[in-house]
Amino acid sequence: MPARVGVVTFPGSLDDRDAARAVRIAGGESVALWHADPDLHGVDAVILPGGFSYGDYLRCGAIARFSPVMESIIAAARDGLPVLGICNGFQVLCEAHLLPGALIRNDHRKFVCRDQRLRIENTATAWTSHYSERQEIVVPLKNGEGGYVADKATLDELEADGRVVARYVGDNPNGSYRDIAGITNEAGNVVGLMPHPEHAVEALTGPGTDGLGFFLSLAGVNA
Known part of the structure; x- marks a missing residue:
C-alpha cells in the first residue's frame, strides 16, 4: 500500500484510530490529519x-465538508488522490459533492449495529481491487442515518457506469435505495462506504478479516 495514508480527525470522530490501525495492519504508515489544518503532509491517500x-x-x-482540511482533500481528490469515506466519512463525501446522493435517517428510525454481509460489485476502484467481483464479505455496520438515497436518474447512472461498489446482501439494514452500501466516483479514486471495514481486519476482534481488502487494495496505487 502507499507508504503514507492520512486519517482525518474531526471533532466527533470516533473511528479514526481504528482506521489508522487498519492502515498499519495492511503495511502502511498512518498519518494523522487534523480538521483545522489544510496541510495534507504529502500523503498518498486519505x-x-x-x-x-x-x-x-x-x-x-454538513459542517465537516467546510473544514480547512476538506478544502485540500476536495482539490486533491479531483486530481486523483485516493479517498475512502467510511460511514460519517461517506456522508462528508456526499456533502462535499465528491459523490452523488445523500445519506438519510434509517427507514425504521432506529440505530442499527450488527455484522453485515456485503457483495463487492466493483473491483476496479483504488479501494476494492484486492477483492474478486461479486465476492461476499462480512463487516460490522453501525449507523442511524445510513440510508443511501438519490434520484432515479442518478441511480440509473451509477448502475449503468458500474459505480455501485458494494450492496447489502440479505435484509437491507437502513432502507438504502437498491441495497446500495457504497459507491465510487467516475475515476474510481473516491469511494464512500457505509459499513466499517476497519473493524474487520484482525481475527481476534470483529467478525474476521474481510475488511482488510479495502486497505490492501492500495498496494497498487502509486506503485
Missing part, C-alpha cells in the same frame, strides 16, 4: 473515518 463530525449538527457531514 481516509475520512466514522463518527459524528461536529456533532452531526445541521446534517451529518
Whole structure:
C-alpha cells in the first residue's frame, strides 16, 4: 500500500484510530490529519473515518465538508488522490459533492449495529481491487442515518457506469435505495462506504478479516 495514508480527525470522530490501525495492519504508515489544518503532509491517500463530525449538527457531514482540511482533500481528490469515506466519512463525501446522493435517517428510525454481509460489485476502484467481483464479505455496520438515497436518474447512472461498489446482501439494514452500501466516483479514486471495514481486519476482534481488502487494495496505487 502507499507508504503514507492520512486519517482525518474531526471533532466527533470516533473511528479514526481504528482506521489508522487498519492502515498499519495492511503495511502502511498512518498519518494523522487534523480538521483545522489544510496541510495534507504529502500523503498518498486519505481516509475520512466514522463518527459524528461536529456533532452531526445541521446534517451529518454538513459542517465537516467546510473544514480547512476538506478544502485540500476536495482539490486533491479531483486530481486523483485516493479517498475512502467510511460511514460519517461517506456522508462528508456526499456533502462535499465528491459523490452523488445523500445519506438519510434509517427507514425504521432506529440505530442499527450488527455484522453485515456485503457483495463487492466493483473491483476496479483504488479501494476494492484486492477483492474478486461479486465476492461476499462480512463487516460490522453501525449507523442511524445510513440510508443511501438519490434520484432515479442518478441511480440509473451509477448502475449503468458500474459505480455501485458494494450492496447489502440479505435484509437491507437502513432502507438504502437498491441495497446500495457504497459507491465510487467516475475515476474510481473516491469511494464512500457505509459499513466499517476497519473493524474487520484482525481475527481476534470483529467478525474476521474481510475488511482488510479495502486497505490492501492500495498496494497498487502509486506503485
